[in-house]
Amino acid sequence: MQDLLVIIVIVVALGFDYVNGFHDAANSIATVVSTRVLSPRTAVLWAAFFNFAAFLVFGDKVATTIANDVVMQDALSIGVIFAGLAGAIAWDLITFWFGLPTSSSHALVGGIAGAAVAKAGFGVLISEGLRKIGVFIILSPLIGLAMGLVLTLGIYWVFHRNRNIERLHRGFRHGQLASAAAFSLGHGANDAQKTMGIILALLIASGHAAPDASTPLWVVLAAHTAIALGTLTGGWRIVKTMGSKITRLQPVGGVAAESGAAITLFATSAAGIPVSTTHTITGAIVGVGAARRLSAVRWGVAGRVVWAWILTIPGAFAFSWLAFLVIDLLS
Amino acid sequence: MDRRAAFFLGAAVVSFLLVPVSDGYDWVPITVGVVYLVLALGSWLDARGHRRV
Numbered sequence: 200m201q202d203l204l205v206i207i208v209i210v211v212a213l214g215f216d217y218v219n220g221f222h223d224a225a226n227s228i229a230t231v232v233s234t235r236v237l238s239p240r241t242a243v244l245w246a247a248f249f250n251f252a253a254f255l256v257f258g259d260k261v262a263t264t265i266a267n268d269v270v271m272q273d274a275l276s277i278g279v280i281f282a283g284l285a286g287a288i289a290w291d292l293i294t295f296w297f298g299l300p301t302s303s304s305h306a307l308v309g310g311i312a313g314a315a316v317a318k319a320g321f322g323v324l325i326s327e328g329l330r331k332i333g334v335f336i337i338l339s340p341l342i343g344l345a346m347g348l349v350l351t352l353g354i355y356w357v358f359h360r361n362r363n364i365e366r367l368h369r370g371f372r373h374g375q376l377a378s379a380a381a382f383s384l385g386h387g388a389n390d391a392q393k394t395m396g397i398i399l400a401l402l403i404a405s406g407h408a409a410p411d412a413s414t415p416l417w418v419v420l421a422a423h424t425a426i427a428l429g430t431l432t433g434g435w436r437i438v439k440t441m442g443s444k445i446t447r448l449q450p451v452g453g454v455a456a457e458s459g460a461a462i463t464l465f466a467t468s469a470a471g472i473p474v475s476t477t478h479t480i481t482g483a484i485v486g487v488g489a490a491r492r493l494s495a496v497r498w499g500v501a502g503r504v505v506w507a508w509i510l511t512i513p514g515a516f517a518f519s520w521l522a523f524l525v526i527d528l529l530s
Numbered sequence: 531m532d533r534r535a536a537f538f539l540g541a542a543v544v545s546f547l548l549v550p551v552s553d554g555y556d557w558v559p560i561t562v563g564v565v566y567l568v569l570a571l572g573s574w575l576d577a578r579g580h581r582r583v
Contacts, residue, residue, distance in 0.1 A: 327553075338562060
């Protein structure tokens with residue numbers, strides 16, 4: 200019976216990862232498609248491939264952080280992890296329904312914390328790990344913004360002798376292939392690892408892995424496959440939001456935004472810090488717009504990031520707390 | 531005041547406010563804060579230059 204429950208929770212975790220790919224990965228192909236460097240179908244394949252390939256480049260530090268640094272391991276159980284996932288998914292769906300800003304990554308952290316607190320009280324939270332995640336929730340969009348802005352200014356400075364701006368943009372169209380690939384790699388690395396962390400925590404809690412175990416290869420491959428499949432099936436629907444809603448992106452801006460976000464994701468993934476990939480690319484796109492002038496940025500969309508900071512973790516925490524109480528009552 | 535400079539200044543303040551809770555990696559918010567201070571100064575000088583022109 201316990202093994203069946205473990206399999207069900209793994210399927211739910213991979214489903215969460217799939218939806219993440221479906222929802223988020225289009226961020227990385229928005230500019231390649233809107234500037235017609237690639238067709239939507241090829242762009243989605245491009246992003247999905249690099250989502251999957253991320254496992255070859257990055258280790259499992261983010262996964263270890265999720266599994267070991269959010270709540271104490273002895274507070275983790277199959278029920279806690281299922282309730283954490285259920286709360287995070289419910290929060291994502293409800294905020295999607297009402298059009299409220301959210302972040303799947305933050306919801307996952309809030310969800311696991313909420314379910315663990317419902318089981319064993321606030322003492323099980325690891326303040327050092329949560330503090331680090333909290334600090335980078337705020338810092339990652341700010342770093343992305345600064346990177347996007349500095350790279351935009353740097354590109355224009357390097358090519359300032361080029362008076363023909365249209366020719367400059369034409370030259371950068373194909374550069375977007377590299378920057379989109381880099382961002383997809385960063386997205387796969389940071390977001391797939393969050394699911395890897397949840398599954399690793401589940402395996403430890405159910406006795407299928409030692410407390411100090413590293414992530415098994417099948418978990419790594421399953422998580423990266425799920426996010427890549429999500430990208431493959433859902434990519435195009437959300438492309439327009441990131442490509443035009445925040446600020447209108449040209450090829451130079453696209454390269455700067457994707458590269459800035461990719462550098463931020465590479466650094467945080469290497470340091471084992473889970474961050475929101477959507478917030479990071481949003482910050483970088485705002486940075487590209489701000490390099491021209493502040494009025495080039497549609498601040499309503501950027502402001503949603505701030506609301507997501509405030510709402511997501513407490514919201515997912517509360518939902519998962521309730522979910523655990525229901526599971527506890529039923530069992 | 532230049533609105534962009536004010537925004538960057540705000541981002542610098544937010545970054546510096548995170549320093550006390552960033553044990554062991556406080557160099558990250560410090561670096562980000564310094565970058566935003568430089569961007570605020572650059573933006574202010576840029577806006578002042580444009581006004582003079």
